[in-house]
Amino acid sequence: MHTKKKYSILEMVLWTRFETLLFLVIIVIYISGYFFLDLQWLKIPWTPLALIGTAVAFVIGFQNNSSYGRIWEARKIWVGIVNTSRTFGMFLQDMITSEYCQTTVDEEQIKQEIKILTYRHIAWMTALRYAMRTTKPWETILKQRTDREWGLLPPEMENKLENDLQPYISKNELDSISQKANKQTALLYLQSHHLRKLKEKGLIWEFSFLELEGVLQELFTLQGQSERIKNFPYPRHFATLNHYFMWVFILILPLALVPQFGEIGNEIATSNPVIGKFFVWATIPFYIIVAWIFHTMERIGRTGENPFEGSANDVPISTIARGIEIDLRQNLGEPIDSIPMQYPEKHHTQF
Structure with missing residues (x-):
């Protein structure tokens, strides 16, 4: 546990x-001007900087709370998909029977009907997660260099939807839904x-039919909720202004921090001239720590704005969907070696 924590910090x-x-680079430029060019007059008092810092901290906190709310809501939606999918699989196995049939129906035919419906449900989850991974204009996290270099991409960005749908539905159905804009709705x-x-x-009693239709209605509701989060972004004026406010604070912070360390250095110079002369350079670690904290908190908020984008901080819908598939197919009685394995983690990250 301790090793994993250190690795996360790294x-x-x-x-x-x-x-x-x-x-x-920013702080070295400021200190160099202060130290070598004698720009000691280039400074601002702490009061306006403190006001700006407080405002920036407030808007970043608001952004992080809103982003976390979106992530938590998305997580609850997909937990709902998990529970409803398990219920649907159970209903199919117990409600599709030959009890009310006028003619004799082979047991293998009933099992085949259950399998077709179960596999089509897996296809629905597949189409839904692909739709959630579709890149939107406001989604930019995966374009950043540090997110690309580790190869942290979800499975949907490494495969094609048509290839992943083929094992679960017939060719005619695949051709039919391929012409639809919303494939998960078509399924x-x-x-x-x-x-x-x-x-x-007569393979389904009328009351059972209504129950199963009610499950489909719930799946439509969960799909719509998931699509709402995907298609309605975090308000861009909040996200953009937060980013600009943060950089304004970071750029003017040295104007108050460097002179403060310079004044402390002048006091030290009365007893130790060498340390006092160069003490202003001690500003570097303190500035980097403060700037890093503000920037990292703002960046964390940005990474959580779109919980289905596919970054390391998003809801692992691929893992959730594959887990449901494994459960459904195991309960169909399929052998373990015929069921796909769970998606592997990358850098302690699920997708």
Whole structure:
């Protein structure tokens, strides 16, 4: 546990190393002007800087709370998909029977109908997670260098939807939904049509049909909630202004911090001239720490704005969907070696 914690801190440092180097350049430029060019007049009092810092901390805190709220809501939606999917799988196995059929129906045929409906549900989850991974204009986290260099990409960005759908639905159904803009909705329509045909054949009792349709209705609700988070971004004026306010604070911070250390150095010079003369350079670590904290908190807020984008901090919908698939297929009685394995973690990250 201790080793993993240290490794996470190291990852955080590597994740922000380019910004940290930029902070180092900024503070060295300010100190060099103060020390070599005698620009001691270039300073501002602490009061306005404290007011700006307080405002920046407030808006960053607001952004982080809002981003966390979006992540938590997305997580609850997909937990709902987990529970509803398990319920749907159970209902299919117990509600599709030959009890009310007018003619004899082979048991293998019933099992095949259950399998088709179960596999089509897996196809629905597959289409939904691909739709959630579609890149939107306001999603920019994965374009950043430190996110790309580790190869932290979700499975949906390494495969194609058509290839992942092929094992679960027939070619005719695949051709049909390929022409639809919202493929996950088209799949739920196919589920409803299939259930109606089974009811007409007597394989599903009318009350059971209504129960199964109610489950499909719940899946539509969860799908709509997930699409709402995906298609309605965190308000851009909040996100953009937060970013600019943070950089304004970081750029003017040396105007108050460097002169303060210079004054402390002048006091030290009365007893130790050498240390007092160069004490202003001690500003570097303190400035980098303060700037790093503000920038990292703002960046964490940005990474949580879009919980389905596919970054390391998003809801692991691929892992959740694969877990549901494993549960459903195991309960169909399929052998372990025929069921796909869970997606592996990358750098302690699930997708």
